[in-house]
Amino acid sequence: MASVGRLMRAIRVQEFGKPEVLKLFKDVPVPSPSKDQKGDRVFTRATITGSYAEYTLASEDTVYPLSEKLSFKQGAALSIPYFTAYRALFQKAHGKPGELVLVHGASGGTGIACCQIARAYGFRVFGTAGSPEGLNLVLQNGAHQVFNHKEHDYIEKIQEAAGGEGINIILEMLSNNNLSNDLKLLSVGGRVIVIGCRGPIEINPRDTMFKESSITGVYVFNSSKEEWKEIGAALVGGMEAGWLKPLIGPEYPLEKAPQAHEDLIQSSGATGKMVLVI
Ligand SMILES: NC(=O)c1ccc[n+]([C@@H]2O[C@H](COP(=O)([O-])OP(=O)(O)OC[C@H]3O[C@@H](n4cnc5c(N)ncnc54)[C@H](OP(=O)(O)O)[C@@H]3O)[C@@H](O)[C@H]2O)c1
Known part of the structure; x- marks a missing residue:
């Protein structure tokens, strides 16, 4: 006051x-x-x-x-991390419980929020981090499986863990690094949601064709009044239920x-x- x-x-x-x-x-x-x-x-x-x-x-x-x-x-x-995570997963990717989500860059503020939300809503969750401590935290905050994005063969490991169908949704924190690989990891009808980007990247649009996959940007400040209200209600619900715990x-x-x-x-x-x- x-x-x-x-x-x-x-x-x-x-x-x-x-x-x-x-x-x-x-x-x-x-x-x-x-x-x-x-x-x-x-x-x-x-x-x-x-x-x-x-x-x-x-x-x-x-x-x-x-x-x-x-x-x-x-x-x-x-x-901002939790509003963005919810908007990306539900209002942009139109995610459904049971789908496989990859949080590409899961150890930071937004990634942890993505993992907690996706796990609470019944998704299967993969996360990536670049340090042993980060990998542990991602596992403790909702991911079923974690991968180190500093290992040269981690994309193959994700592909193997996802099985033949691929990843339904990728919540991407560093798209200038990863977008091209993301398109290869997606399932038919899969969606990449661009949350973070620090520069340009070359992709082959053909990678989207046979899978009818899509790339969508998210910008949390574009949320409408109704969308802010919807997300706010979900987050207050998450605090009451106890799964929403920002990691400092x-x-x-x-x-x-x-x-x-x-x-x-x-x-x-x-x-x-x-x-x-x-
Ligand atoms: N579009 C929007 O509305 C919106 C809203 C919020 C945030 N953002 C943006 O989203 C990004 C992430 O935000 P944040 O708050 O989580 O930032 P942060 O706390 O700085 O975390 C950055 C994340 O990126 C990861 N990372 C590093 N190298 C990577 C790689 N090669 N592949 C995949 N991930 C990698 C980091 O992992 P390690 O450190 O473990 O390597 C960490 O998990 C930022 O660029 C931010 O500006 C956008």
Whole structure:
């Protein structure tokens, strides 16, 4: 809950540029909630005054109750990864329980969310990671089987584990690396959902032809009002049921926000969602 006249620490961005433009200010007025901006225990998917701060304002339609079972850190790690994961699996891939899902890049914030959701809804789940710790965490968070995307023959191993039919849905975190292989792994009618991409890649469109497979992008901020509502309800249900448990990865103090941005791009061996702490 905020109060008028107090000051807080917050990151402000006043120019475009590299992570160094994320500047810490120590004299930002604490925002004060008015009607439709509540001071309750919530998690939010969008803020009005900025989320890299000790206090923030969010409007009523962008907040959801945060279960007492979860910490505020977990609340901070929840929204974009889980909203994206649900949107990718259901609103874009139109996934059905029983289908085989590959979470390609499962050890980070979004991948862990994909694994937890897919497992809770009755999918068969494969996940990939690039470190032994990441592989263990993916297994503990919903995957039935895991594969190391740093091994040269891991695609063949996935192919073998999937059997003749192939993978129904691939939730892809690094499509500029993997899209061409993904098309080969898919089943007839299979779908690749592009969640993450850091550059171009060459593919053979013929790989989609005989399988009538598809490639669809997802951008969580395109969700309609109804779609946000649907996802929010599913996530609150997941907290109540107990399967939705955001996994906290590296923690950075607020003033290290520029370093956090650098590391997010450069580092490997993800172990959940990076968070800023105050
Ligand atoms: N489209 C949207 O609306 C939307 C929403 C949220 C996030 N995203 C994007 O989705 C991507 C993932 O987000 P995140 O929050 O999970 O990031 P993250 O926490 O940084 O995780 C990155 C993931 O990519 C994995 N990875 C590394 N090399 C890989 C490879 N060769 N093949 C497959 N996976 C590989 C990492 O595994 P290891 O570290 O274990 O190697 C890790 O699991 C980011 O690019 C992000 O910007 C998009």
